[in-house]
Amino acid sequence: MNDWAWLGFDSTPVQLKKAERLFGQGAKVQRMHILVNGRVKLIRHPFDGEDVVLHVATAGEMIAEASFFSEVYHCSAIADLPSEIQCIDRNEALEKMLSDTRFSRNVMHLFAQQIRDLRGLHELRNIRSAQSRILTYLATQADSSGKIIVNMSLRDMAYKLGLAHETLYRELRKLETSGQLERPASGEIILRETLA
Amino acid sequence: MNDWAWLGFDSTPVQLKKAERLFGQGAKVQRMHILVNGRVKLIRHPFDGEDVVLHVATAGEMIAEASFFSEVYHCSAIADLPSEIQCIDRNEALEKMLSDTRFSRNVMHLFAQQIRDLRGLHELRNIRSAQSRILTYLATQADSSGKIIVNMSLRDMAYKLGLAHETLYRELRKLETSGQLERPASGEIILRETLA
């Protein structure tokens, strides 16, 4: 999907099986990671209480970008699917950032992109109604023809949207019944125009 | 609060009165902005429907960092309080980013910080219960003695937490009654230890 040539990787990517760990909370930050393929969950382990899913990284994302300037990771990274990850030494990356124009710009782009996505999600959560939250989200994901390829389970989508998965199922069904969307195949959703 | 010396500003900051506009949605991105003092709201104006508050920037933040790499702004910035803003020409900033090590690193830091904050907020919203969401948030804001200086109105805090302001008032009252926190003065909250 993305072209990572600018990263100047010569090494082969790390391969992780499902449930394998890329790094653990508290570990020293020594590398920069780009998720080329697969899915990686970032988990925080609080002193008390149960684990919290901080984020689910999908293909093309930089993993734990926020930790890049920290000494140690504040969360663990665990493969949620078989994944392929490009690594680059932290110091090497920092150096490259100063010497290689394209590199630093691209990294910044990744950061900015991430911020915009997060703000979008935040904005989304301010929508109280489950139905319009879902519609708004789908609208942002759809291409010009209204088609959406869902590359995650509906459960994960529900989590991302901050809804109980049952609610997501129900609302999707309602929207389907009312003709506002179609689901020709699992993992595929088509939005129908409903201009007010 | 923050030291912006590294930005190498020689110019005097822009002064905005309340409700004055820094830039409008769709305008060309020509400068980089750092909010030195005050409060600025980022507003998106959708084609239909009413305006949406994307974010409320407070002192020390870079404004619309996500737009820095875009051609035009995807939102408007409006002073929410009398504000002081440092501006730097976009091209100048990009240049500086490549030539000045400290500058680029600091900008990246700002970005990373922002991402971490946003993720934290996201994480927070996954807590369903209003009470524990509030407690968790306060815990992150408190210093070692449990003291919290609230630099925004409770209404804004409620918005940030994704709660109706009435709910926030009520829950704060409950927590106060049950001795889990004190409010010696407005804008000041003290958390009491309640180890399980």
Next chain:
DNA sequence: CGAGTCGTTGAACGGAATCAATCGTCGTGG
């Protein structure tokens, strides 16, 4: 002084979470 806003509380409603049960699919190991 009046307009605007914040903080606060009451009452009622509604919608989403929760609990629960079923079905299908996939992977794994005996």
Next chain:
DNA sequence: CCACGACGATTGATTCCGTTCAACGACTCG
């Protein structure tokens, strides 16, 4: 190879808690 367990998708019934609507006093600012 098939049984079993794990997990995703789906739907029903019920509960509960946060939103919403409403009203009021205090304070600030022009």
